[in-house]
Amino acid sequence: MDRIIVIGGGLMGCAAAWQLARAGKKVLLLEKQDEAYNQGSSYGEARVTRSLGVENDLFTYLKECSVLETKTLVELLNQWDDEKHAISDIHTDSPVTYLYDQSLLSDVDQLIRDDSYQTAINSEQQQDLFGVNFPEKIVIREFKTHSGTLNPKELIRKLKRGIRLCGGEIKHNTLVDSILRSNEGITIDCKNVKTSLAESITASQIVVCAGPYTADVLHGITSIFDNLLIRKRLYLCFYQLEKEYWASLSASDQDRFKSFFPIANFNEDVYYSMIEKMNHGAPLIKVGGHMRRFEINDGQDIWKDHIPDTEVDWAKQETLNYLDGIGFSINADQLNYVNGYACVYTLTQSEVPIVGPAITENGEFLNDVVVVAGLSGIGAKGTMAYGRHAADYILGNDVHDPMYQMAKKQMAISSPA
Numbered sequence: 001m002d003r004i005i006v007i008g009g010g011l012m013g014c015a016a017a018w019q020l021a022r023a024g025k026k027v028l029l030l031e032k033q034d035e036a037y038n039q040g041s042s043y044g045e046a047r048v049t050r051s052l053g054v055e056n057d058l059f060t061y062l063k064e065c066s067v068l069e070t071k072t073l074v075e076l077l078n079q080w081d082d083e084k085h086a087i088s089d090i091h092t093d094s095p096v097t098y099l100y101d102q103s104l105l106s107d108v109d110q111l112i113r114d115d116s117y118q119t120a121i122n123s124e125q126q127q128d129l130f131g132v133n134f135p136e137k138i139v140i141r142e143f144k145t146h147s148g149t150l151n152p153k154e155l156i157r158k159l160k161r162g163i164r165l166c167g168g169e170i171k172h173n174t175l176v177d178s179i180l181r182s183n184e185g186i187t188i189d190c191k192n193v194k195t196s197l198a199e200s201i202t203a204s205q206i207v208v209c210a211g212p213y214t215a216d217v218l219h220g221i222t223s224i225f226d227n228l229l230i231r232k233r234l235y236l237c238f239y240q241l242e243k244e245y246w247a248s249l250s251a252s253d254q255d256r257f258k259s260f261f262p263i264a265n266f267n268e269d270v271y272y273s274m275i276e277k278m279n280h281g282a283p284l285i286k287v288g289g290h291m292r293r294f295e296i297n298d299g300q301d302i303w304k305d306h307i308p309d310t311e312v313d314w315a316k317q318e319t320l321n322y323l324d325g326i327g328f329s330i331n332a333d334q335l336n337y338v339n340g341y342a343c344v345y346t347l348t349q350s351e352v353p354i355v356g357p358a359i360t361e362n363g364e365f366l367n368d369v370v371v372v373a374g375l376s377g378i379g380a381k382g383t384m385a386y387g388r389h390a391a392d393y394i395l396g397n398d399v400h401d402p403m404y405q406m407a408k409k410q411m412a413i414s415s416p417a
């Protein structure tokens with residue numbers, strides 16, 4: 001049987017490899033890190049998953065599709081595995097809170113808000129509906145099943161379990177150096193990062209999901225991704241809510257506190273935060289600024305970067321302001337910076353991710369090389385849908401659903417010619 005190789009074992013590579021293994025294909029997943037994933041876009045235990053958008057919104061569709069595919073994964077694992085699996089291992093349902101400047105009222109009016117959303121467009125409504133106070137803001141809250149946060153670490157673990165149960169193979173500590181494509185097939189040169197042993201592996205088709213290194217990995221085939229993918233560095237900060245403060249809250253106040261995360265504030269930085277996990281009995285809050293990102297040339301050593309104090313201070317002040325607005329006025333010393341890191345991801349010019357056959361400098365589509373890239377800071381919520389679309393290209397499947405076709409078209413790579 002022809003072998004399909006998936007390069008990169010983050011969320012996207014695992015999701016694509018799972019779909020292929022489940023379809024009965026002989027799959028090999030190559031990942032440069034050890035079984036424990038600790039350096040990449042998919043690192044961590046929480047990502048916001050949400051679905052507020054305009055009519056036929058691509059990202060809402062991908063999120064909803066991803067939830068359905070996750071349910072299927074859990075169902076199948078429960079049929080095959082001794083371990084019990086539940087969707088709640090991956091998804092923590094919680095209302096998602098959105099803040100918009102009043103100046104964006106006309107944009108807000110375009111958003112589809114069915115029964116799953118509540119909106120307060122002025123202070124009075126904010127108090128009545130939610131008991132919050134954000135002058136100059138519009139507050140929307142999303143109450144959808146499987147909106148809230150998802151846990152990438154657990155999703156990756158379950159996907160790998162599924163791949164192996166279907167007979168797929170995963171090689172960790174395997175760094176792909178180069179890929180060559182000829183009439184005989186595709187040859188991948190890689191080496192074991194622990195032993196330095198080099199190896200050449202052949203495949204009939206490949207899916208490249210190497211995150212920020214996708215363009216580099218593809219150089220032996222095409223250089224077009226150098227221009228299509230923009231590499232950005234961003235920071236993440238983690239703050240521990242003081243244990244004594246948390247213990248002093250009543251159970252209902254603790255529930256209320258939790259229910260106001262995750263949050264996305266569409267100010268100029270696009271502040272977002274979520275509860276990463278309960279740590280030492282109190283919330284560990286993750287904070288970032290979606291637009292506080294900078295273009296960089298090389299992302300290899302970014303994880304060792306020092307986080308500037310300005311970033312740590314900004315993230316903390318924004319969080320204190322938010323907590324104050326939802327009615328938890330705490331002192332600065334009750335929210336303590338624990339750690340943070342710089343990370344890297346790629347995005348496309350249009351900010352729509354790429355899922356589709358690679359393309360050469362001459363505009364030739366390569367149907368045996370499928371790429372998933374440019375997921376920016378928004379990919380996790382659609383993980384299983386991106387994996388499904390990538391696998392469908394390899395399997396030659398198509399789905400005659402208008403939204404599927406819309407997504408396929410929007411995510412396809414367009415010819416440079």
Ligand SMILES: Cc1cc2nc3c(=O)[nH]c(=O)nc-3n(C[C@H](O)[C@H](O)[C@H](O)COP(=O)(O)OP(=O)(O)OC[C@H]3O[C@@H](n4cnc5c(N)ncnc54)[C@H](O)[C@@H]3O)c2cc1C
Nearest residue numbers: 008010011012032040041042048176211375378379380381
């Ligand atoms: C800070 C941050 C916050 C985010 N917040 C959210 C959020 O709240 N909601 C949301 O929906 N999305 C969010 N995202 C986006 C989401 O996490 C990413 O879109 C997703 O993790 C991308 O997964 P990936 O598999 O494409 O990339 P990665 O996770 O980077 O995976 C690529 C993999 O390829 C491997 N690799 C690279 N080069 C090679 C090679 N040469 N050989 C072998 N292996 C290789 C890497 O080790 C890595 O495991 C966030 C991202 C970041 C960085």
